[in-house]
Amino acid sequence: MHGHTFINDGCCYQNYTFEAPLNYSDSESGTLFLFAREVRLVGDENSTKPWLIFFQGGPGFPSPRPNGHSGWLKAALQRYRVLLLDQRGTGYSSVITHQTLAHLNSEEQAQYLTHFRADNIVRDAELIREKLGIEKWATLGQSYGGFCTLVYLSLFPESLLQCYVTGGIPSIDRPIDDVYEATFKRTKDKNNAFFRQFPLAQQLCQKIANHLVNNEEFLPNGQKFTVEQFQQVGINFGVSDTFLPIYYLLENAFVTANGKEFLSYEFLNAMLSEQAFQTNPIYAILHEPIYCQGFASQWSAHRVRQKHKQFNYQPGQPFYFTGEMTFPWMFEQYTNLQPLQGAATLLSEKSDWGDLYNQGVLSTNKVPLSCAVYADDMFVEMALSCETLSKIPNSQAWITNEYEHNGLRADGERVLERLFTIGDQIEATLV
Template sequence: MTVNLSDCVWVDHRFELPVNHHQPDGRTINVFARELRAHGREAESLPWLVYLQGGPGFPAPRPTALTGWMKRAAKQFRILLLDQRGTGQSTPQTHQTLAHLTAEQQAEYLQYFRADQIVADAEAIRQQLGIERWSLLGQSFGGFCALTYLSFYPDSLKQVYITGGIPPIHRSIEEVYQATFARTAEKNQRLWQRFPGLAKKTDQLAQLLRGQAALMPNGQQLTAEQIQALGIDLGRSGGAESIYHLLDNAVIEVPEQGLQVRYEFLQDMLAHQGFLTNPIYGLLHESIYCEGEASNWAAQRVMDSLPEFSATQERLQLVGEMVFPWMFEQLQTLKPLQSAAQILAEKSDWPALYDRQQLANNTVPVAAAMYTQDMFVEYDFSRETLSKMANARAWETNEYEHNGIGVDGERILDKLIAMADDIERCRC
C-alpha cells in the first residue's frame, strides 16, 4: 500500500521470514515495515536508514508527518520503520494470539523474539530489497539490536547512530540492576524534593489500596506495586511532572464513605500499563542481558537486597523499567502467561547476542548519544562498552533523559550524522 502524507509518501512492505533463521525451512512469521520518502525525492536513489525501536516488544512509530528525527533523516535517506517481530503488524504476540499454546509451547516460540532474530529479520529484508548496505538508528533497546547487527552482519552496514542504547556487554545482569536501582533511588529523592507533599500523598494512596479493593476498568485490582511501576516515567523528560499530576489526583473524599480512589485515576492507571498490550516486554525484557545464563528474575533478586524498595514500606518508593514476578500475578493480560514467563526466566541456554572481538575490530562508523543521567541504560557501563569498540564515538550529555530522541530528535540525529561522517573521513 502507498499513502501520501503532507510532506512524504509511505510504502508498506511485508515479508515472510523464518521464526528461527537457523532453521530457514521451518515455521514462518510475517514481518511488516513502512518506508518513508520525502515529497520531491521519491524517484531519487537515496541511501536507506532503518529505525530500530526501543522496547523490547513495541512497534515502530506511526507518523502523520515528517517531524523530529524523521525530518532530519528524510533530507538524505529513505527511512524504513521496522515493526520488530511480535509487535505492531509483525505477527503480534499477545495474550490473545498465544492463548492456544501451552506454557511450554509459548516459551519455546517466544525464545525467538530477541535481538538476534530481529536483526536476522532486518538482514533478510535488506537482501530481499536488493540494498547493498544501509545505516541504522537505534533507540534504547534498538541500540542493543544495532550492536548485535554490528557483531554478525557488519558488511551490511554503512553507518550506525545510537541514542540511549549502548548495552552493558561486559557486565552481569546483577550489576545492571544494581546500577539502575541506584539511579532510580536518586530520581525518587529528586521527585519528593521537587514536589513537597507528594510523598505523603503517595503513601496515603498505598495505604488506602492495602485496605480496600480498587478495581480498574478492566476489572484488575490496583495495588501498591502497580503504583511503584509508575516510576518508569522518572527516566523520561517530563516524566516527573506527569507522575505528580497523576498522583496528585488519585484520592477523593466521598460523602458517608470517606477517602476513595478516584475513578479518573483508575482509568489513567490502566492507560499507563503498557505491559497489558505489549507482553513481550515483560516476558523477554531480562533476557536482553542474557547470553548462556538464566535471568532468574534478576531485578527482583536485587530489589530483595534493597528493603527500602519494598511495597510494604510506609514510604513507598517508585521503581524503573524493571520487570517483576508480581506483574504476572496481578496484571490481567499477563496472568495467562505466568507459567511461560517462569520458564523463560529459568532458561539458561540463550545464544550469543554480541561478538566482542568483532566489535573490537569494528570498521563501521558508530556515533552514539549517551545521556549521563540515564535511568535505564547505565552511563558508566555504556562508556565501558564503547571504549572497547573501534570506530565508535560518543556525544555525552546531560541535556536529555532516556527519551531524548523524542524530545529533540532533529538536533540529536543531525549531530550523530556529523559525528559518523567525521569518523568516516578519519578512516580514509
C-alpha cells in the same frame, strides 16, 4: 511484498510485507510475517539517497507511526530513505499478545518466544535488505534499538554504512545483576529528585499506598490494583517533563462520596493506561532475557530489589517508585499476563541462551558508530555504555545531561543532526 502507498506532509509512505523463518536455524520451524514502512520525501523514489532502518526501543513495541514531517524523521529524510520496521512480534509483524498465544501451552509459548530477541530481529532486517536489493544501509537505534545495532555490528557489519544510537548502548559482557544494581541506584536518585521538588508528594504517595494495603480497589478492566502496580508508575521518571504530570495525578487521586474516601475512576483509569505490559507482553516476558548470553536471568530485578529494601513498601516507611524493571508477581496480578505466567517462569530459568554479541568482531569494528549517551539515563546506565564503547573502535559518544532517555523523541532533529556530524567525522578518519 509491496503494499499500500500514500502521501502526507510532503512524505511518501510505502508499506511492505515479508515472510521470514521463525527460526533461521531450522527451515521446518514455520514462518512469520514482517511489516515495514518506507518513508521518503516526495520525489525521492528514484533518488540515490541511501537507506536507513530504524530500530525501535522496547523490547516489544512497534515502530513509530509518524504524524508529520518533523523531529528526527525530518533530519533523517534529508539524507536517507527511512524504513520503519515493526520488529517481529510487534505492530503488524506477527504480533504477540495474550490473545495470539492463547492456543499454546506454557512450554510451547516459551519455546516460541525464544525466537524474538535481537539476533532474530537483525536477521529479519538482513532478509529485508536483501529483498529490497539494498547493498548497504545505515541504522538508527533508540534504546533497545541500540542493543539490536550492536548485534547487527556483530553479525553483519559488511551490510552497514553508519550506525547511530540514542540511549541504547548496553553492557555486552556484564552479569545481568550488574545492570539492575545500576538501574536501582539511578531509580532511587530519580525518586529523591521528584520528592525534593514536590515535598507533599511523599505524603500523597503514602496515603495512596496505605489505602491500597487496607482496601480493595479495582482498575477499569477488573484487575485488583496494588501498591506494587502503583510503584511502577515511576518508569515515567526516565523520560523528560513527567514529574509535574505525576504530581498532578497524585493530587487528584481520591474522591469522597457518602462520607467515604476512595480512589477516583479518573485516577484508576490513568493507572491502567500506564500498564503497557497489558498490551505489549514481550516488554514483560523478554525484558530480562534480552541481556542473557549463556545464563539464566532468574528474575534478576526481583532478586536485586531485595538488596534495596526501601523499594518494598511498608506502612510508616518512605515510599519509592520502581522503574523499568519486571517482576514475577506481575504475571500473577496483571490480567493479560496471567495466561503467560508459566512461559515467563520457564524463560527466567532458561540458561542456554545463545550469544548476542561477538566481541571479537566488535573489537575490529570499521563501521562509524555515533551515540548519544545520556548522563542521567534511568534505563541504560552511562557508565556501562561507556565501558562497552571503549571496546569498539570507530565509535564515539556524545555524553550529555541535556536530555533524559527520550532525547530522540523530545528533540530528535537536533540530536540526530549531532550524531550525523559525529558519524561524518569518524568516516573521514577511515577514508
